[in-house]
Amino acid sequence: MTTPTTAPTPAPAADTLLRATDVTMRFGGLTAVRNVDLTVRTGEIVGLIGPNGAGKTTFFNCLTGLYTPTDGTISYRGTRLSRKPHLVTQAGIARTFQNIRLFANMTVLENVLVGRHTRTREGLWSALLRTPAFTRAEHHSTQRALELLDFTGLATKRDHLARNLPYGEQRKLEIARALASEPGLLLLDEPTAGMNPQETRATQQLVHAVRDRGTAVLVIEHDMRFVFSLCDRVAVLVQGRKLTEGTPRTVQADARVIAAYLGTTDAPTDAAGDAS
Numbered sequence: 001m002t003t004p005t006t007a008p009t010p011a012p013a014a015d016t017l018l019r020a021t022d023v024t025m026r027f028g029g030l031t032a033v034r035n036v037d038l039t040v041r042t043g044e045i046v047g048l049i050g051p052n053g054a055g056k057t058t059f060f061n062c063l064t065g066l067y068t069p070t071d072g073t074i075s076y077r078g079t080r081l082s083r084k085p086h087l088v089t090q091a092g093i094a095r096t097f098q099n100i101r102l103f104a105n106m107t108v109l110e111n112v113l114v115g116r117h118t119r120t121r122e123g124l125w126s127a128l129l130r131t132p133a134f135t136r137a138e139h140h141s142t143q144r145a146l147e148l149l150d151f152t153g154l155a156t157k158r159d160h161l162a163r164n165l166p167y168g169e170q171r172k173l174e175i176a177r178a179l180a181s182e183p184g185l186l187l188l189d190e191p192t193a194g195m196n197p198q199e200t201r202a203t204q205q206l207v208h209a210v211r212d213r214g215t216a217v218l219v220i221e222h223d224m225r226f227v228f229s230l231c232d233r234v235a236v237l238v239q240g241r242k243l244t245e246g247t248p249r250t251v252q253a254d255a256r257v258i259a260a261y262l263g264t265t266d267a268p269t270d271a272a273g274d275a276s
């Protein structure tokens, strides 16, 4: 009798939500993301930082199906993710974008309702015929959307057009819309860009509250004070590679991170631009 020689693959930790392994993304001769591993667990707020052009947004685009990575695997709750963005959302990952992408001429409530579409099953015919099932689903979605407006502090603005909201509230609305898909993991791409200190503090409180209601967060940010006071763990990308990862305290004290931000990094020897 022969003994099996292959070791069993270790099962992912029960609390692992997102596991990206060896993710690489090339655009022609440019390697924007190279062999990046990243894990996000239940209940965590993880920061992704790095100088301009480090590959952070490209990595997000790989996670959410906007780009198909050249290499590597991405799984969510132990299942490999689809490369179609709406299926990634349906699986449980929602995101916001660096530049606000609201429906400017729709109301605040309508914007959040749009975010519910991956959680509603009723099709076109039931909508046109207004079947009882459709009416029930519509009522449920509206209740959920109103709860989210309450949660994000936008309840009194429900009938305002999105374009008429102040900048900070438009950012909040984006988060409310992303939460409408009931994600287990929320990806935020520079949520405080262009905000004043007061709006930044409010965003920090909101992200904590999002985590406390059961949604883990992966956040790209340039505001270091925000990242280091908010996140449980921080990963640093430089020229497409993960330079280091750890608690805010260890990352902040890492001389290579400081050098990377000052533009004198000696860390990733393999430059991002190459012909591979």
Ligand SMILES: Nc1ncnc2c1ncn2[C@@H]1O[C@H](COP(=O)(O)OP(=O)(O)OP(=O)(O)O)[C@@H](O)[C@H]1O
Pocket: 027, 030, 032, 050, 051, 052, 053, 054, 055, 056, 057, 058, 059
């Ligand atoms: N669709 C694309 N085609 C070609 N190159 C791209 C594409 N998207 C990104 N890049 C390049 O990939 C590299 C990484 O860009 P990316 O936007 O991911 O960086 P980033 O870390 O998010 O930067 P920032 O902090 O400035 O937003 C850059 O050199 C960028 O020009």
